[in-house]
Amino acid sequence: MDLTLRVWRQKDRNAAGALVTYPVKGISPDMSFLEMLDVLNEDLLIRGEEPIAFDHDCREGICGMCSLFINGRAHGPEKGTTTCQLHMRHFKDGDTITIEPWRAAAFPVHKDLVVDRSAFDRIQQAGGYISVNTGGVPDANAIPIPKSVADKAFDAATCIQCGACVAACKNASAMLFVSAKVSQLALLPQGKTERKTRVENMVAQMDKEGFGACTNTGACAAECPVGISLENINMLRSEYILAKATSENL
């Protein structure tokens, strides 16, 4: 099929960007979206033009490196799908597709469609861990964990840190991302020791990074490619209130 792409091009963090139109022809419906961009980039290279920079790595939907705001949707039109797993069979011959980077003040653009998501890493560094050193831990079966609790923690732990929640939110809030880690660790017995300091420190870092406030629109969960639930935000709020009411972060 033949398509028209409108792609955000921006030289670097400080340059002004603009949408540039590119026609692409002969696209197979079995191609992934990123393979379609590969085809365009090979054409651009042959013509001596600069290829479009975009982030990607595993192309299996698990590393969280790919992004792209496609026709106004984070990771495009398919529910529960990262851009790398989106296939062209979901588009029609003759379609015009607009491709933009994640748009959020906390995610500045490096180049074209590549953004800086290091704010997420800094939030994780603020408390997204259990403080155990290597060695000297109890036997793995020493503390039974009810299957339902373990499953719930697992669901929260599947966040791929892609940033779609922030991109989808009109306030560019990072609440869903932060809540996934807070919930996972607060649910598990191993994580309970530090639950109060963890939630306070992670939320403080989130605010410092310039993410917006949460107004409960639910756009984040609707667009999350791995189905992180809004329940996690509820849990974050209750964890936060509990922590603040009985703060240990002196």
Add this chain to the structure above:
Amino acid sequence: MILDSKIPEGYSLAEVWDNHKFNVKLVNPANKRKYDIIVVGTGLAGASAAATFGELGYNVKAFCFQDSPRRAHSIAAQGGINAAKNYQNDGDSVFRLFYDTIKGGDYRSREANVYRLAQVSVNIIDQCVAQGVPFARDYGGLLANRSFGGAQVSRTFYARGQTGQQLLLGAYSALNRQIAYGKVKMYPRTEMLDLVVVDGKARGIVVRNLITGKVESHSAHAVVLATGGYGNVFFLSTNAMGSNATAGWRAHKKGALFANPCFTQIHPTCIPVSGGYQSKLTLMSESLRNDGRVWVPKTVEIAQRLRKGEITVNDIPEGDRDYYLERKYPAFGNLVPRDVASRNAKLVCDEGRGVGSSGLAVYLDFADAIKRDGQPAIAAKYGNLFEMYQKITDENPYERPMRIYPAVHYTMGGLWVDYNLMTTVPGLYAAGECNFSDHGANRLGASALMQGLADGYFVLPYTIGDYLAKMPYDKVPTDHPAFVEAEQSVKDMTDRLLSIKGKRTVDDFHKELGQIMWDYCGMARNAEGLAFAKQAIRKLREEFWKDVKVTGVNEELNQTLEKAHRVADFLELGELMVTDALHREESCGGHFREEYQTPENEALRDDENFAYVAAWEFTGVNGEPKLHKEELKFENVKLTQRSYK
């Protein structure tokens, strides 16, 4: 050069590691802060090593080319991690895990290394649970296990089909904690382009900042490479797009020997290739073979009618299906090791019984399992894999069997290391898939995660201290001539790549190299084909340096330039793989030479002449590499023809 594995002598197998841990030198806690360690790569091996070094008190600098350390390709591992916990009371033990791994590797790995791996496997599970890794659990709240290929016990711990993700996030969280404490300084979007050797010792690296293009030097007392495997030599593989061999290869050019490069693992259960635009292949976890049955039509005629679309898969009656793994290997059935499963898939496709439009696929059928356990039970075990399959192929695997075909997945070869995981360059260590050490000629499923975390959490933290304890505290300044020279050679190579301004793209060269490797150094190899491949690669490499087209400049985010550096290295490494495959005149594990097979088409080893590690020394880009041999001694297992019947 005499290769010394440095395995402590005079101890029984079970005592080697404990005694070694006692005999190695220690660095006292106050002195650890005087030593700097560089860790390149932040997958399971790199992240676990960097975090643990930080906990011990060393100053660590960690590097990855991705935008976050959590994106390393360990994240994509699906099925699970082995450990000899024997929680299932089904006869597992450290010795059995050791034995299965040695046998699965077709007797081409070191006994002492593999035994240590099996020993520390139990600690890994404890560590991960303490970090909050949400492994699968039974209703009583204890950990669940599943079985995997090459084993008759259930020793694989898992987190649905996302075990690698959860383990890496555990290691990433430990790393984050050390970053917050200031013990680890993290450099994402930074690629190592050279190793710096001063007075014969590894003393630092030269990197390129992938955002600004700036070339920088970093000095340290020891360097750890945990940069993964080189499966992307084949262009199409299950590796991530960015996975590359550059760090290890450039260390090889600085003196680190490269061991068993021809030992590559072709994974039996991947989604088949659909077209020339294909950028990578997707694995369907081996765990699927627990419940899926592998088959092709009994006759070529039925397969042809199927490929033409005259009949559909569900029209084929039970009697016309050949469940060839169950038929040939009744003891292990669909759970034979990966090399055996892959080779048999190739055999039936070569006979003309393959399915799918290309004829290069076999079925993996869940109909019986769904009938037996119900769809919800199957969905609970494999739901995300079934979804992934449907997204890619637009077919529903609950209703019709999956089509699968082997694809390049893992490389057992890698930098040669001794028992301490040190390469032949003093102070340079290699961990995880980057080294050659534990899997012999074939890796068993769920053992890569085990090895990565064993190396990083429980081996390197002991062995690196033994080296550092003998090192002076002095740092080598980054204006030392060795750093200046290495920086210059990186800049020169970049300038050269940018100045060619030829007509062919980097991907174009990479695809052609991949096709040569797949055709002649893939699932089946022979002397004639390998000799041809060697010349073809040399010619292609020559053409690359005359006609490659790299646009843009160095001082920017330039993904084409990044790829050009990596593909330039693949074009050299590919030749070494072929050279190694040509010299190894036997079949073992993933290395199948057509000239050496049993009457039943199984790999025919030659233990008399080839029970050694082939470690190659670099002698120049167009020179012939020099072979060094490390003889393998087997004192605790008997070398037998592997049988899974």
